[in-house]
Structure formats: C-alpha cells, structure tokens
Amino acid sequence: MENIKGYVWKLGDNVDTDLIIPAKYLAIDDLSEMATHFLEPIRPNLSKKIRPGDILVVGKNFGIGSSREQAVQVIKKVGISAIIAVSIARIFYRNAINNGLPVIVCSEAAEKTKEGDWIEINMEEGIIKNVTQKMSWKFFPFSPEILQILSKGGLVGFLKKYNFNDLRHEG
C-alpha cells in the first residue's frame, strides 16, 4: 500500500456519529449534499475547508454511537484520506476498513499532532511521520487480512477480485 500524506485537521474526544452526520440528513440521496452537513453541530464550516488528501486527527472514542455507514462516507467525500485516533469505536472502524478509509490507532501521534501539521503515514511498516514537528511514531501494523481489504480500496474492491477464502490467516 502506498504512503499517505496530508495536512491535518484536528478534533477532540468523543466525536460521536450524531455529530459527524446528524440522522436527519441520512436520507439525502446526493452524497455531496449530505457531506455539506459533516460535523454540523460543532464545526459547521469544516466541510468547505477540507481539501482532498487531508488527514483527520482525533482524540478518544471517535465514531461512537450509531452504526451509520454514512459517517464514513461523508468523511471520505469531503476529502479525508486517513484518520489517526487515540481510540476508535468498533463499528466505525469496521465501516472505515470496508470503505477503504485507513483508520490508525496511535495515541501519541494523535495527542501531539496539531492542526495544520503535514504528516506522512507508512501503512506497511506502521510509521507516522509528523514532518512539521519533526517527530515520528510507530503504530501497531494492521493484520494482513485488514491490509488486504484496505489495499483493494475496501470490501467491494476485495470481493470483486477474491472471495473470503483468499483472506490470509495469521499463524
């Protein structure tokens, strides 16, 4: 998988799915229109500022609450290429992997990185480099199965070429 590089947008702790995309917008058919409501209750104009390739750095418990897949879709739509978190909710993580959005748990990187920093992520080796602050951190590498799904752009990309029996097992 290629390295991911981008400019950082930073959020705090406990950003739940009702903040990421309030439920009243979930029935909007056009994803671009839905994405304009990204984070509306707390940072209503952020969706307009994010550029493709930017990276979201967040605190603990990112994505708690509902299982709405639109939370991941909207984050991808506004241009975010990866998320680095102190901790992430399980369903959000699962939806992100299945949608080909890398989500990395690395509390030191998440805590020390500031909005506006430029960072580079090496997915295969598990390294986050904060170029602006000249720091780097290791993160626990993805299991091979997750990396397989991510490297194909998500569950659909993976299943178009393979089936589940092709997922490698560890050990």
Added chain:
Amino acid sequence: MSTLTEKILCRKSNRNSLVPGEIIIVDVDIACVDAVQFKAFYETVIELGNKITFPGKIIMVVDHYLPPSTVSQAELVKNLKDFAFRNNIQLHLEGIKHQIFVEYGYATEGALLMATDSHTVTAGAIGAFATAVGPKEVAAILREGKIWLRVPEPVRISINGEVSKGITSFDIALHILGQLRVNGASYKSIELCGSVVEKLNLEERMVLCNILAETGAKAIMVYEEAKNNPECYVENYSFDITHLSSQVSKPYSPDNTVSICDLKEEIKIDQALIGTCAGGNLNDLRLAARVLKDRKVHPSVLFLIIPASKRIYYQALKEGLFEVFLKAGGIILNPNCGPCAGMHQGVLAAGNTLISTQNRNYKGRTGHADSKTYLASPLTVAASAIEGRIVSAERYLQ
C-alpha cells in the same frame, strides 16, 4: 470450559479454538439491512454482480422510517420493498428490528446474527452472538453467506444482590454503563451472569443488553453458566445492586449517570417518551401504566408512547394499557423508532427538555443541538411526566 463467545464463533468458523484478536471468516445465520442503510447495500449488491445467493439469510426491515415522513425516506422505503419482493427476501414493516429478531425467532441461542444497527447486541438477551455490521457487509453476506470478524476479548459481568422496589433493568443498565463508560468495553464480548440476571425475564434482559451497547462491545450475551468460570474471561466485573436507587443519565452522554436522589437542582421537563428499542417493550408499557393509572400528566408535558412492535402494541391494547395512557393525556404512536434519532414523531426544538426510555442523548441527536435529553426507566419517565420535572416513581408505587 469456555465462553459462549468462543463456543459460537468456533462453530461458525469451523475451528476448534480461537485467539482474541485474530481475524476469522464466519458463516452468518441472519443478516438484516434497514431502509436507512439501503442505498449503500443496494449499490454494493450491484457492484458485486447482483448475485442473490443466500436470500434466506437476509431480512429487510423498515423501522427508523416507519412510515416515511419525507420523500427521500419514502424513496428508500420503496426501493427496499421492491428489492425484497423481487428477490424473495423476508420483509418486516411492523416495528423495531430488535424486537422483531426475537419475536420471529431470527435470534436464537447460539445463532450468529448481524444487522446494520448499533443496538443489534440486544438479541444477546436470548444467547445469540448478535453484532452490528455495515450495509456493504450485508450485501457481501447475500452473495457469500459469510463475513470477516475479529475475535473479541471476552469480559464477564456478574450482577447480584436484591432488586429494590421501583428499580428496573433500565436502572441497573444505566448504573453499569456509568461505571464502564461509553466505549469502555470497545471490541469486547460481554457475557452477563449472576443472581439478578437469572431472575430477569427476556424483555428485561433485552433492555440490559440494549443499553450496554453504548459500552462499544461487539456482542453482549446472557450466559448464566459464566458464573462458574471466571478464569475464561479477560476481565471480570461484579455489581451488587442491592442499594441502587432510580437512575437518570444527563446530557450529553448516556454514561453521564446519576442517582435521582443526588440531583442538585430541580430539572423541569416538557416532553416525555416511553418507547424505542430500549424502553418500548410490553413490560415497559406495563410499568408506565402502573404509575399513570387514574393520573394525568402535567399540562406542560408532551407525552408520547410508542410500543416497539406490532405484537406489543396489540397486546398493550388488549390489556387496557392504552386506556390508561389516553386518559392520562398521552399520545400513542405506531411501532417504530420514533424521535430517538431525530427523524420524526416528536423531535425537539432548542430549549426543549425530554426525559425518555431511549438509550442515547448525544448533543443534537433527537432534534436541535440546544435541546436536552435525559435517559431514565419507564417508571421514572411516567412519574416525571406527571410532575413536569425529573422525579423517581417511589411515591407512585405504594
């Protein structure tokens, strides 16, 4: 000796033993997609070649948009219905999926059930490994019959002691959630046991599993035998709820729990809800009716009652509960998720304060970002509706 988690996941992955953290491929018994997630499901079905290999494993439900309140919601419902009919897939248009899973026997002991809904863990009350997945995955299951799963670390919660009068499984659940905290059991599989759990009926167990979903656990199952093998679990929690008093969770997090007797100031409410997957069971309606019989709600309170399923609605009607609610000044709505997620049927304006038997009170969830929602048991909600402020039902249960 093993955990229920290991027993079920071994059988479904055809393995003799499993290690927490490893990725396995499991055979799924039932997977459910609802109208809210239909679009992503359908697009994925098409991208995967429109192969309807396992229609018998899929059920489709409309519960958040039942009936639809906007044209966009109606389009999703129409498309979901059309898909179900075209492909001979079981469709339910009668209430909340978590109640339907149990009522129709989709969830059984030892089953592996998945749904596009974070409260899918509710079915663990009957001993199913029930977990939330995304809509793309339900499409994958329709084609493959299987999906990938990370083996969770098993955690045991033992609940013991004497349940005081007026204390419900909702209060017990809020108390435990207040201790474990939101996302405090993320990825774990919780197994519930103990003398209190043994005495809970199925609906009470469903309430417990439902509210504990907020801990972020992958699955939450009642497993009475867990009391005999604590060594199988990565963590063991023990709760004695003998002195537990009525609980309420304050805005803006379901784990912001406090005893009502410890509330420092009077909290006025102007809306009350008995309903949702956490508090719309028949047992919950009966509890509320006990408090409301021959009484009236406070004139400033908009009081909604939403039975969680058609079966519950009909039974409540036959038992005379509706007469109690109507005479008290309540508004009875059709079985569905109601206003909980801010869709319709009682959403909140800035300045509204709701007390509800729902399971989430995040900022802006049930309406305007400047509304407030308090979570409480059906007894507490009924008593608070009478007084127009948050009180326990103690004085109404003599």
